[in-house]
Amino acid sequence: MLINSPFQTKYTNTLKHNAQSNHVLVSYTKKVNKIDPFAFYQINSPVCEGERFFWKSPDDDTTIVGSGLLCSFSNSGADDRFSRIEAEWNEILSSAVIDNPFRVPGTGPLLFGGFSFDPYSLKEEKWQPFGDALFYLPEYMLTIIGEDYYLTVNLFESEELASQSNKVKKTFDILLKGAESSQVSAPKLERKEELSVPEWLTSVAEVVDELQSSDTVNKVVLSREMKLTFSKPISSEYVVKQLHLQQKDSFIFLLETPDGSFAGASPERLVKKMNDQVLSTSLAGSIGRSEDPAEDTDLGNMLLNDEKNLYEHDLVVKMIKGALEPYCNELQVPENPVLLKTPYIQHLYTPVSGISKPGTSILHLVGQMHPTPALGGVPTDQAMKIIRDKEKMDRGFYASPIGWTDFDGNGEFIVAIRSGLLKGKQAFLYAGCGLVADSDPNDELKETGIKFLPMLQAMGGKSE
């Protein structure tokens, strides 16, 4: 690490955080020349490996890369995990010294991370480093907004200001000199296993039966897992580079820990907040793609007129509208969905936008909206119970909110689908689908098979 922070503290609870609250955050942001985000990602390897993150919104709108950990925020269990992260973050910010003349969203001190899907689900060892909430305040961060590049350095105040600014200046110089990205070799896939397929098909059939006979439960999203084994440990950087090249219309995300990384390419925004503008997305209802343009249009039209998919979609729209209503004015919800196409699948898509009421934070909105019926079901509590009972696995961070919030309260969170956990020589991929009373198990198996493809392709495991 270029700046040797003596305060690398893992805040596991509010109490511990309070004990550290005399440390003042100092943050510097500078506009810099163009720099390759992957070169920046590698810049402090191997020292910072396990302490990095990567984010890119569709169409290269915003790219944020963090390297090195000034501190992390984590917690386990409990429904108040959203507000606890927010309280700890606000406490750090309340005494922070911030030198950022630009105040562009995504620059300056920023928290990147996410939450687990379900704090009450069974817990698997492989997800243990992530807990139920994990956020990073990076030491070094690159933000790219369109053609503009910003570098932020964060440190805790521990020395004379003059020597601090000297260090920061040196850091900027070193970072900018070493900015060449080196190649990482492709992983060699040795084994690909779709886990418990017969059991999963039985669970889907059972849930469909329950949906048919129930007066109260309308939708449940069930997911399944695929395990990949490689000849050598898989590089998170390789995977994220491939996703970046292959999935232009999706959000690319990566959160590293020293014991496993979570990465994916999700088309689904949960919520974006820029000043008081709020934007959310209902994404549910799916159909495949065709290489033949006319056939592809036909498939899209079929989806736009399919009652089962429209119903599934509408449940999500209604819930998102209901969750945002108490916190937003001027909510706009188009009457009909449109299509959102990614390379392997097309979805029904409805944007929901509004103006947030004063005092509404993005983390609060995330807590109010998660899990939407696109990933959980309707009604939420009953659907979550069914998911726990039928899936019998730990989704970890799959299907959960992941994203960022900056010191000005701007931010964006997505739903972490089309994703996987990379752990040494193994990777665990996840894919799910919305079930309603007239769902067919074999169709759902096929749909989830398609949803594995973005990650599979990025890891060299997609057979043509």
Ligand SMILES: C=C(O[C@@H]1C=C(C(=O)O)C=C[C@H]1O)C(=O)O
């Ligand atoms: C659950 C996933 O996707 C979700 C389910 C969808 C559906 O059932 O049609 C569509 C988009 C996503 O909201 C996944 O990709 O794993």
